[in-house]
Every structure is written in C-alpha cells, then in structure tokens.
Amino acid sequence: MLVRAFVPAHITAFFVPVFHDDPLKAGSLGAGINLDKGTNVFASIETGTLERHIHIAFNGEPVKREEAIISYSVAERLVPNDFLGEVEIWQYFDFPNGHGFGNSAGGALGTALALSYAFGGTWLKASQLAHEAEVKHKGGLGDVIAQLSGGIEVRVRAGGPGVGVVDNLFFEDYRVLVVPLGRLSTREVLDGDVVGAIEREGRLALERLLKDPRPERMMILAREFAEKTGLLSGELLELARQLDRVLSNPSSMIMLGRGLFALLREDEVENAINLLSDLDLPYDVTGIHEGRPKVGRWVG
C-alpha cells in the first residue's frame, strides 16, 4: 500500500512564541502564508517480514533516527507495535531545510496523515501528534496548525490543533516570491535577547492586523516587525529595499530563515524575476495553497 500526503510550505510573516508545559497548549500567535509547493510524503507499507521496521528518507536519501527525530517519533506512535512489515517514509521537500519553510512540520504532519490514513486514526489526532512532536523536539510552534488551515492564516489563539484558533484572510490572485538565502536557527533566535522584542512587536502586529485584516496590511506589519526586532538588517534589509522598488507591497523576511518573501501581482512577476536574476540570487515564485493538506492512496 502506498499513501501520499502533501503539506504546504508555510512562511511566517510575524509571530509571538507561546510556551507551555502541555505541548497542545504551546504554540504561537502570528500570521503567515501557505504555498502550493511544500512537502510530499510517500508512505509505503508492506507486510510479510518477520519484524517491524520503519525507515525514513529525505529527498531520496535514508536518514538516521537522530537526524529525523520528529518524524521518527510520529511514526513510532502510529505504526502499531504488533505490525510485522516494512514502513518506508519518503519525504521530498520543495524548499531547503532550515530556511523557514516549515519543512520539519511538513514532514511530521505528512507522516502523521499518511500513516493515520493507512493504519487508522483521524485528522485531528494525526495533527495533534505532529504538533506535539514539533513542540517537544523544538521543530517549531505554529507551523502544523497553520499548514492545516491553508491560505493566508492568522493565529489568533495559540495552541495545537483542537486548542489553538486560526483565522484566514481573504485575498485576490497573488503569487508569492521567495528568496531563500540561508539557514537561521529558530532555537538560537528564541534563546537570545531578541525574544522580548519579538513578543512585544508580534503582539502589536497581530492587534493591528485584526483591525484591518488584509494581506497588504499584513506585509506592511511583517516588515515593521522584521525591522523593529532587528532580525532584518544589513545586506538582507538592503535587498528588501531593492525589491520594494519594483513591487507595490513591501517585501519582508521569512521567519525564521535568512531569506525574503513578497506578494506579487501578476504584472510584477517579471520585474521581480529580472532583478533577482541580475543579482544572481536563488528565488522561486509559487501560488498560495488554499484549504487543507492532501492525503490519499497513491496510484503511481
């Protein structure tokens, strides 16, 4: 049996981390965008061996348990203890790991959905398991619930699935430009001095967005958040300013990766691409994924 799950990449625009001993009550407030590229998980389940085996691969390469601790912990919970057979979980990422695209949550949620589909379970239980694994192993706080919601999302009450509350903005046809330039460790940022500024500026941005809940306003608030927290500075800020000259809405920083994103109107795509090509920088232009992740039996 082969099951496929697709989970959108999720970019955070601004956020407030909310820590709690109960993983389902931990989460984040904030806003972000789900992309129509992301993580594809293929779960192959074959019975008939004498032992229970679980293997995970990233982009076609098998990974050790300690390098995929979040997805392994999800799989260990969902493959029944008395199952005799081979479970192979192939995760393919459209964006690089550690660059702020929610790959870790995408892998965890895709694994949880695919294995629950195969072995039994529900959407809510699968996503709660993925959220708990993310929180416990510090993959992220808000990606799972954001990815479940789709579209342009606003986390208005922190927490995992069934506890947190996510709102969605209405939007016209926008494309999303992403410029992934490098990694940024979420853990190092959240352990640093900047966390006070993140909490203050994040709450302010959320409050302001809910008074005027439009994607264009979200981009302005995201940029203010990125600059006021000091996370966006130096060369990256300079690049954001260059992008702004060819766009009608401000670009901002991907939280948390060394990278930028922006909403593009159809007639702005060419100028943005030309600028980034001239600068010889990596970029991608994608759509917005609306609605939930996908899961189903895969007929290659």
Added chain:
Amino acid sequence: MLVRAFVPAHITAFFVPVFHDDPLKAGSLGAGINLDKGTNVFASIETGTLERHIHIAFNGEPVKREEAIISYSVAERLVPNDFLGEVEIWQYFDFPNGHGFGNSAGGALGTALALSYAFGGTWLKASQLAHEAEVKHKGGLGDVIAQLSGGIEVRVRAGGPGVGVVDNLFFEDYRVLVVPLGRLSTREVLDGDVVGAIEREGRLALERLLKDPRPERMMILAREFAEKTGLLSGELLELARQLDRVLSNPSSMIMLGRGLFALLREDEVENAINLLSDLDLPYDVTGIHEGRPKVGRWVG
C-alpha cells in the same frame, strides 16, 4: 463587483443538540458528510444609488425579509451602514429547502463570506456571524462549522467557529447517494419527546465512532441512531432496507429531512440508481466536498 461563494450541502448522520444562551457556545456534537453540490451565492455590489439597498433571491426569485431572515440579518451586519448602493444576493440551492441539506446555513455562510470578501472581514468573523444568525433564528446548530470543515466531519466539541472543534475522517473514493423525499421540521423534532432519545443515542454513537473512526462505522452508527430514536420508521425504514440489499454499507436517514443517504462504491452506483428508478423516486449521486467553502471574485 460580483463575488461568488460556494458552500457544500451538509448531511447530518447523527447528532446531539447543545443549547446555550451564548450563540457561539451553542452548537451540536455529531457526524456528517459535505457534498460537492450545495449552495452557490452570488453577491452583486453596485454603488451610485442614493440609498442603501439589500435584496435577496432564492433560485432566481426575490424573497421577502421574513422568508430569508437569517441571510438578511447576516447581510445587514456586513454591508456598512453608510454604504450607498445596491447589494443583490442571489442564492442558488442544488437541493430542496427543508430537506436536511443545510441550505439555510449554506445561504448564511455563503452570504457572510461573499460580503466579507467584498466589504472587508475575515473567514472566522464571517463564519461566526453566520453561525450566530443560524442559532438565533433556529436554522440549525452545527451546519456552519461542519460546512467549514468539509469532508466527512465529526463534531467533537460543540460550539460555533473558534469555539467548537471538528475532526475529520479519512476515506477512500465514495460517492454519496441522496434520496430527498420531503421536509421535516427540525424545530418540531427538537421540541418533541424524541429529544431525550436523540441526546442519549447521539452521545453513544459519537463515543463509539471515535473508538473506530471510519466512514463505514459511521454509517452503521447512523442507522442505529436513526432507528433507536424512532426517527426512521415505517415506509422510509422499508426503503432503507431495500437499499441495503444492493449496498455494502447500510443506508441511513438524513437528519433532519424525510430522506435517506448512503455511501456508494463505484460498482454499487448502477444498482442503487436502478432500484430508485424502478421505484420512481427522486435521487442524486454526488461526490464529497473536501476542504473549505470557496469564495472569490466572479468573472462570469
């Protein structure tokens, strides 16, 4: 400006009504199916008149305020008081009103989404408004939150959007057979003696479904609920038994309409259609609508 919203028809399999003075805490527990037919709402917004006008039409026919009190109350809240112009809300229903397809909630939610898209707002606020109007004017308790969730849904915590919690079952490719035979007044049923049995059997069905959360199990529990509450009896029960002879999963009663529904495997569609054609009964075979309702600018 023309905006279109699609809200799936929603069939309830079994339920427990939960009443509360705060409309957002009122709702229902239970399970049901969202169909890929339902309610299409077109909102036409034209400025330039000297007064603020709101008109609503059902299936092309203008309706009076008292005949569309739920949708009018939603529209009155969402069209700004200082708006000068004509707002026309055209609601088209794929299934007959009062037969248990969630048309009232579909019209309310579609109106709320379309007008929020046009005048400003968010998904959560629009759907809370639709839910509140449904509860206040006794259109229904659980349809709005069920329609927002899509697929085969299980309401595990009662309440409106942002308060209630909805889970979803995984399912393979099923078609849905519906046999709408007549109206049944939700209000009369809920004001009657049967409400005690509904509460008892509904809670039992939910508890059992969550232990074995599969659509096939849901149909068995729906049928037990329908028979044990006494809602399904007489000729309708006889028809359900006839249908069962050509299906692998039991049929059950649409809550609340005089009608039946069933999950059909691809190879069962023909037999079911033949049986109903022979009996000269109305029926429809539809797909399951996954994910959220749709809303966007309409370019005819």
